[in-house]
Amino acid sequence: MPIQLLSYFYPMKFRGMGWLIALALLGGLFLLNRSDIELTAQDSLAVVPIGSTGIELKSTLKLNNPNLLSATIKTIEEKFYINGIPVSILSMQPDQGIPGRKETALPVSVRFSRNDVQQFLPDSAVGTKRALVTITGTIDFTTMFGKGTIQVNQTDSLDLAL
Secondary structure: OHHHHHHHHHHHHHHHHHHHHHHHHHHHHHHHOOOOOEEEEEEEEEEEEEOOOEEEEEEEEEEEEOOOOOEEEEEEEEEEEEOOEEEEEEEEOOOEEEOOOEEEEEEEEEEEEHHHHHHHOOOOOOOEEEEEEEEEEEEEEEEOOEEEEEEEEEEEEEEEEO
């Protein structure tokens, strides 16, 4: 009789250990994936002409994911200003995954009319002029254990050719 009783409880110990290991792994995943995504820079500003009437302002978002697992960029809402004057609004929902423990670069661009350049640089003559570009907005993301919002407030200078 004691041998039957011992064999009855033996599988229960393994099942309990399995639950304990699973909970420990889940706790480890939680601890290693609770950091927010960080905007390290939005740089590489460049102006590219589009045909005879348009201009494209390109930049690169650099996001760092300190978590062990990947995260997802849900929405990017940004406003672009040149010398304090609103140029364009970027609103996109890329649902872009970014890997864990890495920095990821996402290219973004906005377009505006070449005629608007005179509005940004009213006292300029023909040639290349330095302009101050300000980018404000938010970037929403989700991780395995939560979600968050990154506030964007970047300022850089750029050469505009007339």
